[in-house]
Amino acid sequence: MDYLSDERKKSDFDVEAMKVAWAGSIQEFQLSDRMAKLVANDPVFEKFTRPMLGRKELLKNTLRKSAHAWKLIIDLRLSEEEAKWLRLYVDEPAYTDLHWGMFIPAIEGQGTEEQKKKWLPLAKKMQIIGCYAQTELGHGSNVQGLETTATFDTRTDEFIMHSPTLTSSKWWPGGLGKLSTHAVVYARLIVGGQFHGVHGFIVQLRSLEDHSPLPGITVGDIGLKFGNGAYNTMDNGVLRFDHVRIPRNQMLMRVSQVTKEGKIMQSDVPRQLIYGTMVYVRQTIVADASKALSRAVCIATRYSAVRRQFGSRDGGPETQVIDYKTQQSRLFPLLASAYAFRFVSEWLKSLYLDVKQRLEANEFSTLPEAHACTAGLKSLTTTATADGIEECRKLCGGHGYLVSSGLPELFAVYIPACTYEGDNVVLMLQVARFLVKTVSELGHKKPVGTTAYMGRVASLMQKNSAVQTAEGWLNPGAVVEAFESRAARMAVRCAQELAKFGNPEEGFAELAVDLVEVAVSHCQLIVVTKFFEKLQQDIPGKGVKESLEVLCYVYALFLLHKHQGDFLATGYLTPKQASLANAQLRTLYSKVRPNAIALVDSFSYTDHYLGSILGRYDGNVYPKLYEAAWEDPLNDSDVIDGFHQYVQPILKQRLHSAKL
Ligand SMILES: CC/C=C\C/C=C\C/C=C\C/C=C\C/C=C\C/C=C/C(=O)SCCNC(=O)CCNC(=O)[C@H](O)C(C)(C)COP(=O)(O)OP(=O)(O)OC[C@H]1O[C@@H](n2cnc3c(N)ncnc32)[C@H](O)[C@@H]1OP(=O)(O)O
Numbered sequence: 245m246d247y248l249s250d251e252r253k254k255s256d257f258d259v260e261a262m263k264v265a266w267a268g269s270i271q272e273f274q275l276s277d278r279m280a281k282l283v284a285n286d287p288v289f290e291k292f293t294r295p296m297l298g299r300k301e302l303l304k305n306t307l308r309k310s311a312h313a314w315k316l317i318i319d320l321r322l323s324e325e326e327a328k329w330l331r332l333y334v335d336e337p338a339y340t341d342l343h344w345g346m347f348i349p350a351i352e353g354q355g356t357e358e359q360k361k362k363w364l365p366l367a368k369k370m371q372i373i374g375c376y377a378q379t380e381l382g383h384g385s386n387v388q389g390l391e392t393t394a395t396f397d398t399r400t401d402e403f404i405m406h407s408p409t410l411t412s413s414k415w416w417p418g419g420l421g422k423l424s425t426h427a428v429v430y431a432r433l434i435v436g437g438q439f440h441g442v443h444g445f446i447v448q449l450r451s452l453e454d455h456s457p458l459p460g461i462t463v464g465d466i467g468l469k470f471g472n473g474a475y476n477t478m479d480n481g482v483l484r485f486d487h488v489r490i491p492r493n494q495m496l497m498r499v500s501q502v503t504k505e506g507k508i509m510q511s512d513v514p515r516q517l518i519y520g521t522m523v524y525v526r527q528t529i530v531a532d533a534s535k536a537l538s539r540a541v542c543i544a545t546r547y548s549a550v551r552r553q554f555g556s557r558d559g560g561p562e563t564q565v566i567d568y569k570t571q572q573s574r575l576f577p578l579l580a581s582a583y584a585f586r587f588v589s590e591w592l593k594s595l596y597l598d599v600k601q602r603l604e605a606n607e608f609s610t611l612p613e614a615h616a617c618t619a620g621l622k623s624l625t626t627t628a629t630a631d632g633i634e635e636c637r638k639l640c641g642g643h644g645y646l647v648s649s650g651l652p653e654l655f656a657v658y659i660p661a662c663t664y665e666g667d668n669v670v671l672m673l674q675v676a677r678f679l680v681k682t683v684s685e686l687g688h689k690k691p692v693g694t695t696a697y698m699g700r701v702a703s704l705m706q707k708n709s710a711v712q713t714a715e716g717w718l719n720p721g722a723v724v725e726a727f728e729s730r731a732a733r734m735a736v737r738c739a740q741e742l743a744k745f746g747n748p749e750e751g752f753a754e755l756a757v758d759l760v761e762v763a764v765s766h767c768q769l770i771v772v773t774k775f776f777e778k779l780q781q782d783i784p785g786k787g788v789k790e791s792l793e794v795l796c797y798v799y800a801l802f803l804l805h806k807h808q809g810d811f812l813a814t815g816y817l818t819p820k821q822a823s824l825a826n827a828q829l830r831t832l833y834s835k836v837r838p839n840a841i842a843l844v845d846s847f848s849y850t851d852h853y854l855g856s857i858l859g860r861y862d863g864n865v866y867p868k869l870y871e872a873a874w875e876d877p878l879n880d881s882d883v884i885d886g887f888h889q890y891v892q893p894i895l896k897q898r899l900h901s902a903k904l
């Protein structure tokens with residue numbers, strides 16, 4: 245029985261076409277759908293018992309699933325793209341994520357042709373397993389502050405890898421703790437007693453025969469992390485070197501080379517390329533944000549349509565909680581954000597692929613913008629997603645707190661995304677630096693790409709919003725101009741404040757809070773703009789484009805309402821115009837309402853991937869919650885172990901004293 249069928253009948257757009265719009269293309273949809281079903285129908289990938297397992301069982305279970313996934317990849321001859329989807333739908337962080345997601349990309353991006361030829365075939369056949377060992381106990385954000393050393397020994401043509409202090413211990417790398425045989429290790433290069441910056445080195449950590457650590461290497465897991473199950477399926481590790489020798493040709497040498505004689509040769513490639521793997525992964529994290537947020541929103545939306553509280557008239561049904569305006573005002577902006585992040589990630593991927601191609605042809609001019617966009621959007625989308633998942637839990641009331649709602653585990657797995665691949669504040673400060681530089685160069689350099697609007701800064705500073713009615717906000721030009729003006733005015737105001745400091749670094753440190761706000765406003769502008777640009781494309785299917793238009797305005801006007809202080813303080817909007825935007829937002833929520841269930845169905849998630857009783861496709865929530873409670877191990881017996889030993893004596897004592 246489909247308890248949500250009436251809801252599904254309310255929608256006025258073609259859900260199958262929306263699924264394609266969400267996926268990006270019919271090919272991508274079919275590929276993803278095939279992999280989702282493959283995983284959902286395979287009992288090896290069951291995940292409901294995960295939160296009940298102890299750490300050792302949990303990790304072993306992950307190894308079993310990863311081995312099974314690898315077997316499927318080989319047996320079914322899956323492409324790299326199919327394998328990525330398969331791992332995504334298995335939905336369990338594993339050492340293989342870092343092997344495929346960082347170790348291999350680090351070699352691809354920073355290795356020479358010779359190094360790629362040697363290491364990539366081994367890695368791609370999984371004859372070696374690698375991780376990305378950058379962060380240390382003492383330093384994560386400050387990469388130049390890393391302490392591990394790689395000292396060149398001209399006599400033996402080797403580097404000596406060493407951990408000189410406790411704080412130089414590598415700490416956090418996923419896959420390092422128990423599984424990696426190799427790592428790309430980031431260390432200070434020392435040649436002839438001189439420090440030559442941080443570089444990547446391929447280091448073997450464990451024997452390929454018996455997996456024991458090689459001489460001079462101390463390696464292990466760093467211990468339990470937040471939440472049951474969740475990210476504990478990953479063996480984040482600690483690593484120390486005691487004068488471990490590796491051949492010279494294991495330094496990744498695309499950026500700088502060290503010759504046999506101990507000479508440093510710089511190629512034309514900028515030093516920043518050493519950070520290139522992070523640019524790649526940050527871009528994938530933006531796509532993951534839309535997946536995580538859409539999962540949470542799918543659960544909260546379906547449950548909000550099933551759940552009823554108050555409002556019964558003449559004994560009739562109570563009100564579905566999704567019909568409360570307050571519920572809509574919390575839920576629908578998250579639904580719109582999931583779509584917004586999906587489309588901005590699509591754009592970011594194309595920007596990244598373009599930069600990658602240019603880098604391969606030794607053209608580096610677009611790297612700073614790629615860095616700013618990936619850093620800023622990673623920060624913006626992961627912060628909003630982490631907060632959004634928690635909001636979805638609250639939107640589901642008490643039942644959202646049950647593990648069987650799927651939300652606690654999703655939250656626990658997701659929140660480190662605000663920290664890994666760059667702390668979100670640190671990353672926004674990088675965007676701020678980029679914007680300050682752009683503003684300071686306005687007189688002699690025309691800004692391009694996502695900062696092109698800065699080129700119109702004079703007019704953006706003067707012109708105020710012309711919106712007169714609530715309908716007036718349903719105009720892409722009016723909305724985009726509002727976001728451009730706010731970002732440009734905030735950037736200019738900050739630049740003026742910075743100019744008052746004699747020392748720019750001192751000014752930057754003092755004004756960091758304002759600078760982060762400028763960076764956030766710039767990144768929100770990018771997301772809004774890319775959503776409108778998406779709507780310019782041909783999007784087939786009855787009502788699909790119209791529904792996306794509604795979501796685009798919800799996203800933009802929700803942000804405008806939330807940050808109206810900025811819009812008002814910069815003088816671009818009047819209080820009346822801000823309140824017209826809010827009135828329009830209420831109208832938009834009413835337009836989303838009948839389509840809400842269809843809009844989350846369009847994510848095309850299987851019940852397996854959602855992993856939530858509240859978010860079940862059929863809406864059959866209460867019987868399944870009731871059934872699941874009885875499956876809890878505590879309900880194996882009526883009288884629990886420990887009762888007779890610890891509780892009964894207390895009760896008896898009470899009875900005894902009561903008699904007295
Ligand atoms: C289910 C999965 C299925 C399949 C798997 C497939 C894909 C998934 C992939 C991976 C899995 C995803 C997640 C897994 C989970 C966790 C993995 C986590 C991994 C990690 O966390 S790795 C460690 C990450 N660490 C960081 O991010 C550190 C943050 N710090 C920095 O980035 C920098 O050091 C910082 C903050 C930029 C330092 O700034 P500073 O100014 O001190 O630096 P420099 O002086 O060195 O440089 C200044 C100069 O360089 C420019 N710049 C800085 N960074 C970059 C860059 N990345 N690219 C290009 N340019 C950069 C900066 O703008 C300055 O330029 P300027 O001189 O001003 O022109």
Ligand SMILES: Cc1cc2nc3c(=O)[nH]c(=O)nc-3n(C[C@H](O)[C@H](O)[C@H](O)COP(=O)(O)OP(=O)(O)OC[C@H]3O[C@@H](n4cnc5c(N)ncnc54)[C@H](O)[C@@H]3O)c2cc1C
Binds near residue numbers: 384417480
């Ligand atoms: C689950 C998980 C997986 C990870 N996987 C890996 C991995 O595979 N490989 C790897 O190498 N690393 C990995 N990391 C490490 C991760 O990249 C770092 O933790 C991250 O970059 C943040 O650095 P940090 O821990 O040094 O934080 P810190 O920089 O110490 O941050 C602490 C606080 O200081 C603030 N702060 C720091 N610098 C500044 C500044 N300049 N201005 C203002 N505020 C500042 C931050 O905002 C934050 O509030 C992982 C981390 C986690 C949690």
